[in-house]
Amino acid sequence: MIRTEQSYVRNLNILYLVFKKPLQESLLVTEEHLNLLFYNVDEIIISSTSLLNTLVEQGKNFENDQTIAGSLLSLIPFLELYRNYTLNYRKCQNLRLELLEKDKIRAWLEKQYENPQCQNLTIESYLTLPIQRIPQYFYLLDEILKCTDGEDPEYEKIEMALSMVKEISEEVSVALKEQDQLETMNKISKKFTDYQIMKIGRIYYHDGELVKICRKERKKRLFYLFSxxxxxxxNVQAIGAKLNFIQSASRFQSIFTNNQGHP
Structure with a gap:
């Protein structure tokens, strides 16, 4: 628990020191956009650092009556920060796309990525850290509750914390799914030179290799279905491949949907 929390806090500080603070100083984005992009990050760093310090202190004194459950219960006042961060993250998806499409910001980010502290990860990877942490807290609290006697005075508090984390986890799962789609679209966009894949409102559904029946022979083609x-x-392998065919997806979507009508 202590090791994972140390890694989490360390990466949160990278998000602040390598991305938020320098971006603020660069004046490439407005203060309003900066606050939306890094919503609640400062407060989350403070709460996580506090939790880490508590865990480290308790780790030095195992005979103390306090437990890891007591430490995690200190998260309760801060859970609303994670909820708000997740909701804001989803709401700002279009804003992130708009900003990342700007040449000056993309160039600035490429320069930041050269920093060894980034560990070859993108700003998006760091922005999802608080979202990814919630399921981990849920798992820990769930395991602790199973090992806690129902008569224990801390049982009800742990149960309450678990309920709150579970609710936020459900919101997080939706946010992570949306982030996966965004990352997939970003990877696809790097394969093409003649078409803008990243577009506000566009949703990625499916991709796969199919065989096109031509006059002389059958040829493999790689298809991408978006909303x-x-x-x-x-060319299904080369980076910078050019598209051969573009058409509205509305007439094709029924082919790729299941019996519930979802892609």
Missing amino acids: DVLLYTQ
């Missing part, structure tokens, strides 16, 4: 367009390319 508004169906794309395919001849």
Whole structure:
């Protein structure tokens, strides 16, 4: 627990020191956009650092009556920070896309990525850290509750904390799914030179290799289905491949949907 919390706090500080603070000083974004992008990050760093310090102190004195459960219970006042961060993260998805499409910001980020502290991770990877941490807290509290006697005075508090974390975890799962889609689209966009994949409101559904029946032979094609367009390319391996076909996806979506009507 202490090791994972140390790693979490260390990476949160990288988010602040390598991205938030320098971006603020660069004046490339407005203060309003900066606060939306890094919503509650400062407060989350403070709460997580406090939790880490408590865990370290308790780790020095195992005969103390306090337990790891007591430490995690100190999270309760801060859980609302995580809820608000997650909701804001989802709400600002379009803003992140808009900013990342700007040449000056993309160039600035590429320079920041050269910092060894980044560990070859993107700003998006660091922004999702608080979202990814909630399921881990849920697992820990769930395990602690199973090992706690129902008569223990801390049992009800642990149960309450678990209930709150579970509720936030459900919101987090939606946010993570949306982030996975965004990362997939970003990877796909790097394969093409002649079409803008990253577009506000566009949703990635599915991709796969199909065989196109031509006059002389059958040829492999790689297809990408989005909410508004169906794309395919001849060269399925090369970076910088060009698209051969673009058409509205509305007439094709029924092919890729299941019996509930979802892609």
